[in-house]
Amino acid sequence: MKNKMKHTKNHDINTEVSQQEQDMGHKQDMGHKEHNGHSIESSAHEKKHINHGSHHAQMVEDFKRRFWISLILTVPILILSPSIRSLLGIKEILSFPGDLYVLFGLSTLIYLYGGYPFLKGFYKEIKTKKPGMMTLIAIAITTAYLYSSMVVFGLKGKIFFWELATLIDIMLLGHWIEMKSIMGASQALEELAKLMPSKAHKLMSDGTLKDIPLQELKPGDIVIVKPGEKIPADGVVIEGKTSVNEAMLTGESKPVPKKKGSIVIGGSINGEGSIKVEVKKTGKDSFLSQVIDLVKKAQESKSKTQDLANRAAVWLTIIALSGGAITFFVWTVIMNKDIAFALERTVTVMVITCPHALGLAVPLVVAVSTALAAKNGFLIRDRSAFERARNLQAVVFDKTGTLTEGKFGVTDVINFSDDLTEQEILKYAASIELHSEHPIAKAIVTASNGYMKVEDFRAIPGKGAEGKVNRKHVMVVSPGFLREKGINVEDKKVLEIASEGNTVVFVLIDGELKGAIGLADIVRPESKEAISKLKEMGIKCMMLTGDNKQVAKWVSKEIGLDEYFAEVLPHEKSKKIKEIQSRGLVVAMVGDGVNDAPALVQADVGIAIGAGTDVAVESADIVLVRNDPRDVVSIINLARSTYKKMIQNLIWSTGYNAVAIPLAAGVLYNSGILLSPAIGAVLMSLSTVIVAINAKILKIEK
Known part of the structure; x- marks a missing residue:
């Protein structure tokens, strides 16, 4: 079984149950945080969760800031780089005493400031023995920086500072895009707590009602839950009849009838009747706390997967190191070239091995597919x-x-009468149910094309409702009511509806059974x-x-x-x-x-x-x-298309290495072909453009 660690939602959803849930039975003199009107005690773990989300947002801002500052620093680096000036024919115009030292200073700034996240990431990857993208980037920028610095201070060779700067810019941009597209912290614990009411109506020993904070409830307390209110804790009904909507907690679509002895769950919604509940479970023992624990345990069993770019980076790191070593060995030992030339070829190989496009290959596709998905x-x-x-x-x-749809709808109207139509039966029922808040009642009212005036309306707790319509006594009742009255229904359609597990209510007019209405959760x-x-x-x-x-x-x-x-x-x-x-x-x-x-x-x-x-x-x-x-x-179709684009981009972003690395190493040197860093940079730029265009095409290929 393939496990995983959720990215955004695992930002400490595996925090512990909040203090409110850990100890509802004891009054705490602690600070509370207000959340949409609900007083939720903030534990150290919740704070950790919130801080983690805030930290993630700060990281995104940090990459953004480093990118823009590095991009600004790159402009003078490009202008001062000898190879760029030679390429543009402006070498003499922009030269001034000490220009290389200024170039060195600016490049040092961009290496230390812009390159810091990658150097830090490299340290972590090496420490955990899991080299990836950070290792590849760190090796490339460090090699370019150290070698170019030595050239500035006397070593014979070429300066790679502008490649160092542009590589850092592209990688910062890629990581900024990537992190921005997946940013978001889990708030599941807070959302669970929001299901609970902020207060409970506690029945005191003197018979009075007192509204108390939820965290002061303890097992054995008696609470009153009024119609339409949320039940404040897991408990047992000791007085009253009602129906409770537990759909958001248990998945049960039907309102569940509750009477004396019935178990109720904290967070579920009371229906039409007032009930008296004895609190049985609070804190860690409650249903909601158990759900939190299940989420936490399930997440902890996951293992984080590496993304495609990281897997490619591992191989490119191996190629960069081994290719550089082989290049240096061949030129110094076999070809007897001087150290300066061999070192220049080695550095060219190692810098070119880290393609700029690789930093954008996956993030660009992710950003485009995320935006496309949102639309x-x-x-x-x-x-x-x-x-x-x-x-x-x-x-x-x-x-x-x-x-x-998660709500009741009328599926059938069965007519037992010779003097009424099905629509008339439904209209009589809707007239009565118009005065009820029960979900079944609402479904009947919605299905009817109208209703009539009702007098003397009365709810029959747990059984239905009744009233006078057009001077006739109309009742809309449950099968249980008919059983109590000894009325048998042998209709084939009614039995079929009931056998499917759907709800059936019956319509009686002046004591005579006139029809039945079948209801179900609408597909x-x-x-x-x-x-x-x-x-x-x-x-x-x-x-x-x-x-x-x-x-x-x-x-x-x-x-x-x-x-x-x-x-x-x-x-x-x-x-x-x-x-x-x-x-x-x-x-x-x-x-x-x-x-x-x-x-x-x-x-x-x-x-x-x-x-x-x-x-x-x-x-x-x-x-x-x-x-x-x-x-x-x-x-699923979008995921397949997105993955296809990722593979294509990785091929484009790394494929040119098959040609560029041998040429940079000097394989065709005797034929007069030697890939210079400038030409290598052109190839990298072309690869980056292709990757960007290919990612954008995803918008067309839905």
Whole structure:
């Protein structure tokens, strides 16, 4: 199984649970930070996370500043360089006493200031025994600087200061573009905390209610949760009936009925009834804290992959060192040339081996593809994961809010009456449900083409609602209500809807059963097309859901999935991804809820639906702005095109070495052909231009 370390989102999402979550049971006299109205205690780890994101932004600014300053310094270096002046025929015009010492001084500045990030990176790569791009750049600029400095102070040879300056400029520009395109720090912990309310209505011993900060809650406390409010902690209902929306936490699309003895999860949204809850879990034991822990553990199991340019740089470093050594050996030992000539050829080989275009080959493609993706509604957060998307073999979708719309819709209206039409039955039901805030009620109201005036409306907790419409007693009730009243329904269509796991409510008028309304989480019209295209690409399509098997089977059959996993609890989703990866498949996870976050991190590529929770977005490698599963197909196609461009650019940026290095070494010296540093620079410039143009073509080849 191929693991990875998320780039942007792994900037310390593996921080520990916040102080608020670690110790809700004890009042802390600590500072708080306000975040969208929520008081969140800031732990040292959270501060580390925030500082890391700030540090990343500072690094981008640092590369930007170094690039512009180095570029300004490059202008006089070019003007003062003897080879440039000779090439332009202005050698005598711009010469003045001590001009080479001024050139040396300016070049020293650009070497130390502009070259610092690469020299520092070289030290780190050597220390970890993982040479890469930094090693190649450091060797090239150091060789050019030391050799040119010796020439200024008496050694016979040519000066490479202008090549040193332009190489540093290009590499700084490349790294600036690259870092800017992937910049962004994870905020998943903060987003998780935002799901919790800032206060709780605690029932005091004297029977009064007191609003207390969330961190003061402890197991055993009794809290009142009013309709529409977020539940402040994991607990058990000890009084009242309601339905709770847990979709953002568990992936369950249906509002879950709650009564005395039912378990409720902190962060879920209470429906139409007021309930009294005994707090059972706070801090590290809470559901949200466990989700945080799962995300952290999944990320820690990843290993960071090297990018293509780094892998190319390793080989070019070997070529530069060995090519330089061989060149020096051949000219001094075999050809008996003087040291000055051999050294000049050696330095030319080592400088030319580090092509300017290599520093832009990958970053330019990344920048162009990132911009192209953004225009098409994809936000790339992790470049290496985006690169992996080209090799995907399986895509696992969350159901609720991803393949489906995450909200109820009317699928069927069944008429048991001879004197009413289906639309009239729906209208009677909508008239009653217009006064309810329940998601099922909203779906019925939305489906109806109108409603009538209602009198004496009354909610039947956990069972439905009733009222008078046109002087008729109308009830919209659940199957449980019918069972209580001993009313049996043997209709084939009703049984079919129920067997698929969908919801059925019944309409009674003046005590007589007139009809039934079937409701389900609506399948997105784009889902079937997306699955079909993915299967054409040879990619297996699967689904994870917290819903029951009947619902999962129905959705799977409806859109043509290869496989589905139903009744998957939140903490099991990442395990399912691991199981699929254990088959040897490269896996993408597409989701939108808090419960999807660990699975998004575990997958080789995590793709979040942008309209989902911020937690899912922050845990993903790629964010789809639109709620359109077809964009998964587009992102895979773009990843394949992008990788193709990267390979082409690496070939263009390094390919000329096959010709330039032997010529620089002097292979055709006896034939009168010797590649000068100036001609080598022209070849490098041409390679850079080709790389830039090729990257831009990606905009046309969508």
